[in-house]
Every structure is written in C-alpha cells, then in structure tokens.
Amino acid sequence: MMQRIVARSLLFGSALTLWLTGCSQPASPLAADPYAGGTSYPWAYTAPPNQLTPLSLTAGENNLYYEPILAARNSWGPVEIDRSNGEQAAGDGKTLTLNGTTYARGFGTHAGSELRFSLKGTGATCDRFTAQIGVDDEVGEKGSVVFQVYLDGQKAYDSGTMTGASVTKTVNLDISGKQELRLVVTDAGNGISYDHADWAKPLILCQATTPSLTLNQSALSVYHLHTASLKATFASYKAGPIDLQLVADPAEQPPGGTRLPSPVVLQTTSLTLSGAGAETRDLVFAAPEKLGFTNYSSAFHLLVSRNGQLLSRVPVQLTELPINFTASVDPVAVSGRSGEMKTLLLTVTADPPLDQAQPLAVGFQMGTLDGSEIMSVGPVSGDGARMQAAVTFQFGTNPSGPVETNQLDVGIRVGEITTGYRDAFYGSRPSFHLLYTLLP
Structure with a gap:
C-alpha cells in the first residue's frame, strides 16, 4: 500500500x-x-x-x-x-x-x-x-x-x-x-x-522462489595435508554475501558419547553472489591436522545462511585419506662380511605429492638377529613427489660360520607426517625389504 x-x-x-x-x-x-x-x-x-x-x-x-x-x-x-x-x-x-x-x-x-x-x-x-x-x-x-x-x-x-x-x-x-x-x-x-x-x-x-543449493557430488575425499573442492550451484539467491558452515550430522553423534573433532574443515566460509538465476562456485575443503589411526569418514551438513537466517542445507559425506607413500632401496640385495658397511639409495614417493621434500628417517627395523641394521639416512634431495637419500647399512655378526641370507624390514618416517605413534598406524606408511648375505 x-x-x-x-x-x-x-x-x-x-x-x-x-x-x-x-x-x-x-x-x-x-x-x-x-x-x-x-x-x-x-x-x-x-x-x-x-x-x-x-x-x-x-x-x-x-x-x-x-x-x-x-x-x-x-x-x-x-x-x-x-x-x-x-x-x-x-x-x-x-x-x-x-x-x-x-x-x-x-x-x-x-x-x-x-x-x-x-x-x-x-x-x-x-x-x-x-x-x-x-x-x-x-x-x-x-x-x-x-x-x-x-x-x-x-x-x-x-x-x-x-x-x-x-x-x-x-x-x-x-x-x-x-x-x-x-x-x-x-x-x-x-x-x-x-x-x-x-x-x-x-x-x-x-x-x-526458494533459494536452493546443489553439489556436483554428495561425497568428497581429501588427502591428509591437501585440499579438494566441490562445485556448488546456488539458485534463486538474492545478490549479496552469504555464510557457509559445516556441521556434523546429528544421526552420527555417538549415543551418550562425544564426537571427535573432524580433521576435514571447510575453507570457503563466505561468498558474495551476483543474484543471477543460478551460479556455480568452488567450495574448498582441507585436511590440515594430523591423521588418526584409521581413515576418517563421516556425514555432515553444509549450511548456507545470510544475516543469521538459514537459507539452504545439504548433506555431504567427507573422508580424509592418508597420503600414499612408497619406499624402495637400490640395490635390493647386498652381501658382505661382519662389520662391513654398504651405501644404498633410498627413494620415497608421495601420491598425491607434498608441497616440498621432507626429511627421511628410519622408523623401525625388524627381522635381524645378527645385529645387521641401517645406521643412518643422509640428506634428502628431490621434491614433494619423489625424495631420495643415501642409506648406510652395516652387516652384523655371523656366529654360525656358514653363509647366511636374511631379510631386514625397514619402516621409514617422512618428516612430521608419519612421526610418533603413526609410525605403526599411518595408513600408508612407507617401508622396504633388504636382502643381505653375511659372508664368512
């Protein structure tokens, strides 16, 4: 009026x-x-x-x-x-x-x-x-x-x-x-x-019209220390800023318990829309924190609001995956006498690649009863996708006398990514096998 x-x-x-x-x-x-x-x-x-x-x-x-x-x-x-x-x-x-x-x-x-x-x-x-x-x-x-x-x-x-x-x-x-x-x-x-x-x-x-939000996929996996994106289409929204928030699905709340914090976070927490009929934007998710004992996956809801008023709500399943590390050594078999040392070349690859090369170190050694072991790992060269370092191996003692071939299983730590308790639990920890023969 x-x-x-x-x-x-x-x-x-x-x-x-x-x-x-x-x-x-x-x-x-x-x-x-x-x-x-x-x-x-x-x-x-x-x-x-x-x-x-x-x-x-x-x-x-x-x-x-x-x-x-x-x-x-x-x-x-x-x-x-x-x-x-x-x-x-x-x-x-x-x-x-x-x-x-x-x-x-x-x-x-x-x-x-x-x-x-x-x-x-x-x-x-x-x-x-x-x-x-x-x-x-x-x-x-x-x-x-x-x-x-x-x-x-x-x-x-x-x-x-x-x-x-x-x-x-x-x-x-x-x-x-x-x-x-x-x-x-x-x-x-x-x-x-x-x-x-x-x-x-x-x-x-x-x-x-009712503002609506659709995602190009209902689930997203993010590698540890990496980001990934979903394409979100906003339809029938007025022009102006909006706020985005990620909240846990109440159905996944442990009965009588406390839900652990999600290692996957939403980086795109606000956008400014033009007010066109429908517009598609990238929403970026990240997994910046330490990975737990197992792969993480849980249900969430993505909320869109303006000035505190909820406009849209859509479900999304988020999963954090470990980086796929592989380790190899060259040569894969060596022979030598008690106390002798050999230099090997250790190669570790990361998929997806890291931002930069990380220090490499021995996390564990298993399978030796004669004292043979990796003594040191040298400085690392390469990039975040492929890292290399010289490894010093020392033969132990052969008390029985005859020639004996054994296998040493070696786990590798990659910087802070697989340090500590995750040496044993990281979902894709790198390790290699070395065959060695003790000569009389």
Missing part, C-alpha cells in the same frame, strides 16, 4: 509540477482542438533516489499500478495512472476504454512515450508480462501508434501500426531472467495527433 501511495502521489500530486519544471517547453493554454496540430507538450519523470525501490515484485500476479516507475516520459502532458491520457494537465483523463471495454488499472500515454520498470523480484522469479493495448476510445477511430516492449534493452514485442479503429491486442511475453521492462509507444511515423495509447491491465506474473 505504501508503494501505491508513493507512486500515485508522485505521478498525480506532483505530475503537474514535474511537467512544468522538467519539460522542454513551457505550458500553453489548451487549444480548441487539443488532439490535433502536431503540438507537443513533453513531460518526463525519474524516480528520486532512495524513494522508490526497484525490488517490489512478489510471487503471484503483480499489477504494474502498484509497482514503482523508475522513469517515464510522455509527449502530451503527464502519463496518467488508471485513466486515459486526456489533455495536457495531470488527472484530466477518462476511464481507460478500448473498443467499448473499460479497465480499472493501467496507464494512459501519448506517443511518443516510455515507461521503465525493474523486473527484479523479492522472493520471486518473474516469467510473464501481459497487457491489453490499443488507442483509447476517447479519440474515436483516429490516431495511429505502435506499441513496443523492450526487455533488457532489446525489443521483444512490436504491435505494428494501430489506430482508434483497431481491435484490442494482447501482449503476452516471456520475461524469464530479464531485469528491466520498457513500455514504448511511437507515433507510427505520421505525427502525434490523437495518439492516445493505453496499456490496460498490465500484469507481471511471478513464481515464488
């Missing part, structure tokens, strides 16, 4: 003032025949800043009578609301009438004229514009005009030439995804005499 009062007061109460101050020529006394002679009495209007909102359309049927006009112009005094153009003064028109049918709502204009509206809906998606158009009965069969409709600056409808004798036409346009509506009337190229043009019962039809 407030919009209606504001719009009507601006176009009725202030129309004459706007005309007198904004026209290209001063007002003049009414002529004996006000519809003839090609005389023009131009009028123009632009909505004052912050006085009329362009975001007023709501779900359902919206009569443009109730919508704020962003800008208007007319060639025979002010545009009239809910009455014909009449003469040059504001409010001097009659009931809108086309071929004997009267209309309670609409705009009375005069070629050339223009009305501009926003199609941005509040909680709605507008998909249709309809109107009844024609030359008002007040000029009889005279007048000749062309009605045109522009959507986002592109002409979407042209009535062709219509006169006072023409049958009323119906405009029915798909306006899905459009942002601006312009209603234009031209003089059909023969001057503006008698060109009283009515936009009767102009309606904007809109559908209620």
Whole structure:
C-alpha cells in the first residue's frame, strides 16, 4: 500500500509540477482542438533516489499500478495512472476504454512515450508480462501508434501500426531472467495527433522462489595435508554475501558419547553472489591436522545462511585419506662380511605429492638377529613427489660360520607426517625389504 501511495502521489500530486519544471517547453493554454496540430507538450519523470525501490515484485500476479516507475516520459502532458491520457494537465483523463471495454488499472500515454520498470523480484522469479493495448476510445477511430516492449534493452514485442479503429491486442511475453521492462509507444511515423495509447491491465506474473543449493557430488575425499573442492550451484539467491558452515550430522553423534573433532574443515566460509538465476562456485575443503589411526569418514551438513537466517542445507559425506607413500632401496640385495658397511639409495614417493621434500628417517627395523641394521639416512634431495637419500647399512655378526641370507624390514618416517605413534598406524606408511648375505 505504501508503494501505491508513493507512486500515485508522485505521478498525480506532483505530475503537474514535474511537467512544468522538467519539460522542454513551457505550458500553453489548451487549444480548441487539443488532439490535433502536431503540438507537443513533453513531460518526463525519474524516480528520486532512495524513494522508490526497484525490488517490489512478489510471487503471484503483480499489477504494474502498484509497482514503482523508475522513469517515464510522455509527449502530451503527464502519463496518467488508471485513466486515459486526456489533455495536457495531470488527472484530466477518462476511464481507460478500448473498443467499448473499460479497465480499472493501467496507464494512459501519448506517443511518443516510455515507461521503465525493474523486473527484479523479492522472493520471486518473474516469467510473464501481459497487457491489453490499443488507442483509447476517447479519440474515436483516429490516431495511429505502435506499441513496443523492450526487455533488457532489446525489443521483444512490436504491435505494428494501430489506430482508434483497431481491435484490442494482447501482449503476452516471456520475461524469464530479464531485469528491466520498457513500455514504448511511437507515433507510427505520421505525427502525434490523437495518439492516445493505453496499456490496460498490465500484469507481471511471478513464481515464488526458494533459494536452493546443489553439489556436483554428495561425497568428497581429501588427502591428509591437501585440499579438494566441490562445485556448488546456488539458485534463486538474492545478490549479496552469504555464510557457509559445516556441521556434523546429528544421526552420527555417538549415543551418550562425544564426537571427535573432524580433521576435514571447510575453507570457503563466505561468498558474495551476483543474484543471477543460478551460479556455480568452488567450495574448498582441507585436511590440515594430523591423521588418526584409521581413515576418517563421516556425514555432515553444509549450511548456507545470510544475516543469521538459514537459507539452504545439504548433506555431504567427507573422508580424509592418508597420503600414499612408497619406499624402495637400490640395490635390493647386498652381501658382505661382519662389520662391513654398504651405501644404498633410498627413494620415497608421495601420491598425491607434498608441497616440498621432507626429511627421511628410519622408523623401525625388524627381522635381524645378527645385529645387521641401517645406521643412518643422509640428506634428502628431490621434491614433494619423489625424495631420495643415501642409506648406510652395516652387516652384523655371523656366529654360525656358514653363509647366511636374511631379510631386514625397514619402516621409514617422512618428516612430521608419519612421526610418533603413526609410525605403526599411518595408513600408508612407507617401508622396504633388504636382502643381505653375511659372508664368512
């Protein structure tokens, strides 16, 4: 109702003032025949800043009578609301009438004229514009005009030439995804005499919209110390910032227990949306903390909110995976006498690669009873995908005398990633086997 009062007061109460101050020529006394002679009495209007909102359309049927006009112009005094153009003064028109049918709502204009509206809906998606158009009965069969409709600056409808004798036409346009509506009337190229043009019962039809969020996949795995992304499509959201939050699925809460903190975190905690019909963004997840004893997997919900109001909620399964390390040694078999030392080349690979090479060290040695062991691991070369270091192996003692071949199982620590309790429990700890022969 407030919009209606504001719009009507601006176009009725202030129309004459706007005309007198904004026209290209001063007002003049009414002529004996006000519809003839090609005389023009131009009028123009632009909505004052912050006085009329362009975001007023709501779900359902919206009569443009109730919508704020962003800008208007007319060639025979002010545009009239809910009455014909009449003469040059504001409010001097009659009931809108086309071929004997009267209309309670609409705009009375005069070629050339223009009305501009926003199609941005509040909680709605507008998909249709309809109107009844024609030359008002007040000029009889005279007048000749062309009605045109522009959507986002592109002409979407042209009535062709219509006169006072023409049958009323119906405009029915798909306006899905459009942002601006312009209603234009031209003089059909023969001057503006008698060109009283009515936009009767102009309606904007809109559908209620609920913001929605869809993910390109319902589950995501993130490697330890790495990130991974989901593509999220936001539909029917208003323009502006949104907040994103990851919360545990209550169904996975241990009965009477405490849920362990998730090692997978959401890095994309806020976005700014453009307000387009649907837009897709990348959401980044990370696994920055130490990996536990086993692979981690749990159900979550991704929440989208604005100013504390929940807008969307979707489930997602998140899993943290260990980095796949492999270790090998070259050569894989050596022979030597008691106390002798051999230098081997240790290679460790990481999949997916690490950001940089990590120090390598012996985590455990198993299988030897004669004292043979890896004595040291040298400095590391290479990158985060492939790391190499020299390894010193020392033969133990062969108390029995005959030649004896044994196997040494060696676990490798990769920096801080597999240090400590994870030497034994890391899901993909690297290890290698060395065959060695003690000679007499």
